[in-house]
Amino acid sequence: MKKNYRIAVLPGDGIGPEVMQEAYKVLDVLKKHFFISLETEEFNIGGIAIDSDGFALPKKTLIGCENADAILFGSVGGKKWNKLSLQDRPEIASLLALRKHFNLFCNLRPSKLYPEIKYLSPLRPDIIQSGFDILCVRELIGGIYFGEPKGEGIKNNSQYAFDTEIYYEYEVSRIADVAFKLASTRKNKVCSIDKSNVLQSSLLWRKTVNKISKKYPDVNLSHLYIDNAVMQIIKNPNQFDVLLCSNMFGDIISDECAMITGSIGLLPSASLNEKNFGLYEPAGGSAPDITGKNIANPIAQILSLSMLVRYGMNLNQIADKIDYSVNDVLRKGYKTLDICNNDNYVTTSKMGSAIADSLINGK
Ligand code: NAD
Numbered sequence: 001m002k003k004n005y006r007i008a009v010l011p012g013d014g015i016g017p018e019v020m021q022e023a024y025k026v027l028d029v030l031k032k033h034f035f036i037s038l039e040t041e042e043f044n045i046g047g048i049a050i051d052s053d054g055f056a057l058p059k060k061t062l063i064g065c066e067n068a069d070a071i072l073f074g075s076v077g078g079k080k081w082n083k084l085s086l087q088d089r090p091e092i093a094s095l096l097a098l099r100k101h102f103n104l105f106c107n108l109r110p111s112k113l114y115p116e117i118k119y120l121s122p123l124r125p126d127i128i129q130s131g132f133d134i135l136c137v138r139e140l141i142g143g144i145y146f147g148e149p150k151g152e153g154i155k156n157n158s159q160y161a162f163d164t165e166i167y168y169e170y171e172v173s174r175i176a177d178v179a180f181k182l183a184s185t186r187k188n189k190v191c192s193i194d195k196s197n198v199l200q201s202s203l204l205w206r207k208t209v210n211k212i213s214k215k216y217p218d219v220n221l222s223h224l225y226i227d228n229a230v231m232q233i234i235k236n237p238n239q240f241d242v243l244l245c246s247n248m249f250g251d252i253i254s255d256e257c258a259m260i261t262g263s264i265g266l267l268p269s270a271s272l273n274e275k276n277f278g279l280y281e282p283a284g285g286s287a288p289d290i291t292g293k294n295i296a297n298p299i300a301q302i303l304s305l306s307m308l309v310r311y312g313m314n315l316n317q318i319a320d321k322i323d324y325s326v327n328d329v330l331r332k333g334y335k336t337l338d339i340c341n342n343d344n345y346v347t348t349s350k351m352g353s354a355i356a357d358s359l360i361n362g363k
Contacts, residue, residue: 016074138250
């Protein structure tokens with residue numbers, strides 16, 4: 001029997017609801033023109049949920065996500081909720097809580113340089129001449145962001161604070177497995193990032209990655225220290241295929257990769273667990289500076305939906321078509337303000353409609 005997919009849609013704060021409207025246009029095309037049986041249900045999350053329900057992650061939202069096959073997430077946070085304690089703010093109380101609840105240990109962040117907007121990259125033209133296509137595979141629920149103990153105190157009349165970087169072998173093994181598997185569907189290269197010249201946890205990281213690599217003889221494995229990796233990405237991004245990173249190093253590296261593509265508004269992400277359940281969201285945040293102006297770039301949200309179709313539904317050919325439609329509209333000259341170098345930019349809604357139309361035409 002044909003599978004019916006249930007998607008929990010969580011637009012959130014800031015530009016989240018605006019760009020989600022454009023993802024809905026693509027979802028509509030998937031239903032009407034590709035005959036995918038799917039239903040969506042929308043739930044409050046983040047700051048807007050604090051205002052309406054008193055919690056950033058209301059019970060109803062959590063249950064809705066538990067009953068879904070995948071989560072399509074917008075963004076959360078904004079100035080209005082910055083006065084709350086760190087633990088109660090939308091980002092920690094909703095997004096990090098969802099990652100933890102669903103055990104979303106694997107974060108995928110593709111960064112691709114589109115030839116049509118090469119001029120936006122801050123890198124020299126000769127460096128980006130051949131483009132690049134990097135997939136950052138980041139461990140998402142371990143390492144220093146969650147390691148215990150963490151805390152603060154006063155000793156010898158001085159305040160102190162500390163965090164713990166801790167990795168278990170099974171945590172490194174499972175994320176390494178994902179990186180090698182995905183590399184074998186791409187250019188067969190994994191570069192693992194660590195700081196094993198200084199950190200004990202990185203020594204285990206490297207040892208474990210080496211062990212896992214034996215299962216994938218066709219994939220070429222290299223290692224770089226984080227300080228060298230950030231330099232190499234700027235020097236020659238095209239040398240990389242899959243970057244395998246711990247939580248903190250991946251946080252840094254994936255933003256660097258985002259920056260050299262030109263705009264955060266282009267970059268999707270997927271966070272998956274061992275059962276392949278995933279949360280799909282743009283790499284950027286709620287962008288309060290451009291909220292409500294119909295100028296946000298909806299591409300990151302639409303490509304997040306494409307990742308949902310690829311990894312959550314295993315419909316690779318349809319995901320390829322969505323990606324192609326994004327390429328197609330860029331080639332035709334549709335550009336939102338963030339990626340436009342003149343005054344001829346299109347609105348959020350026009351960009352979304354153009355991508356949806358292209359998807360219908362390319363069917
Ligand atoms: P941000 O990513 O929201 O914005 C950084 C810059 O990128 C801004 O100039 C913004 O206009 C631009 N930008 C982001 N997305 C864009 C898009 N789709 N199109 C065009 N331009 C885009 O980061 P920030 O300003 O540091 O954070 C704003 C709020 O978002 C904060 O409350 C932060 O905590 C939150 N945040 C949420 C997430 C998330 O929900 N996953 C991620 C990062 C930040």
